[in-house]
Amino acid sequence: MDVTQMYISEFVGTAVLIAFGNTTNASILLKKTIVSIFGTNWLHIIFGWAFAVAFGVYVGITLGGPGHLNPAVTFALAVAGIFPWDQVIPMSIAQIAGGFTGAAIAALFYYPHFKVTGPDEGNCVGIFATGPAIDNKPFNLMSEIIATFMFMLAILCLGKMADGLAPMVIGILVASIGMSFGATTGYALNPARDFGPRLAYFLLPIPNKGTANWQYAWVPFIGPLIGAGLAVLFFQLVAP
Template structure:
């Protein structure tokens, strides 16, 4: 495994994931975008994220990495003996950095619309990070555990990451998870896609920035790691050898 190539692929792949995903959110939530004229809704966001994940995985694979794009998967696969532990920290940092950069690109692209949109009009951290619809941290963590468990278990059952339509199917899977389990916490599934963008929204000069809600930020980190690890454990226990 070429460690440098893995880090590059995870960085760029996660940046692409967040650029497409948060770009969709910004298009839907900010004022005076063209999407507003077409009454965008939850399905718009699901398709945007699904396609974004699919293309990000294609890119991650093409650039020579495992295309985890997600510290929860990286940690869980290492715990299951399917990924080297010594790569977990550098790969996770590359994923977080990529998510930060992808979010920064969205902020640049939509900068005029951030200037036109106040917090009560849609300029919120939810463009980039997740937030619960009902703020109960225990239940929020459980929601993230369940959603990520289903996500990771399905991925493990799909076969090798680079085979055929795998990346496209992963995109479809993201939409399925979002439609079924996403309405409680926004289905982070991925510590990098929440922490990196939340940090970007906090420290970059975003006009009319809303609250960043760091008190909630541990939920989309801990929940996905537990959920993905549980899925790997179950898969190893019951899958045919």
């Protein structure tokens, strides 16, 4: 596999994932969107992100990469000896840069709605990044570790599937995680999904924006890495 093409595929695939995901959140949280007129619920967000992951993976694989789109997955596969360690950091940088770019697309697309929405009305970092329902860092970290552990373990157990089916199944898995383990911290599962968009919200000239909540940012970065790494070690221990 061409390394440069792999990095490009991870960048573009992650950008697609985040563009779909962040615009899903923006359509709900910002004022004067058509969605805000009709109302919505948690399932809208869950399936919006599930499809975002599926189509991001489709793009990444089609462009010649492995379709990780997630530093936690890349790190875990390196722990398993499946992915080379010397490519983990550059791959993760490509994924985080893709996350930043996808968030920038969402910010541009909904720019007029950001202009009419204040920080106390929905113009918040939650459009781009995750946050806890109850701010308790040890339990927030535990939530991200467990959710990502279950996510990675399920991925490792998917087995062989027909070409083109795996990304959709992974999307269904993301929806399942959202409905089960997602309600405490927003189920980041992915450092690039959280850090890149959070950085974009902080740096880009988005009107009326609130705080980027950097004091929480380490939780959705470290938690998925730990959870995915533990899942690989557990799988290697118990798999026949």
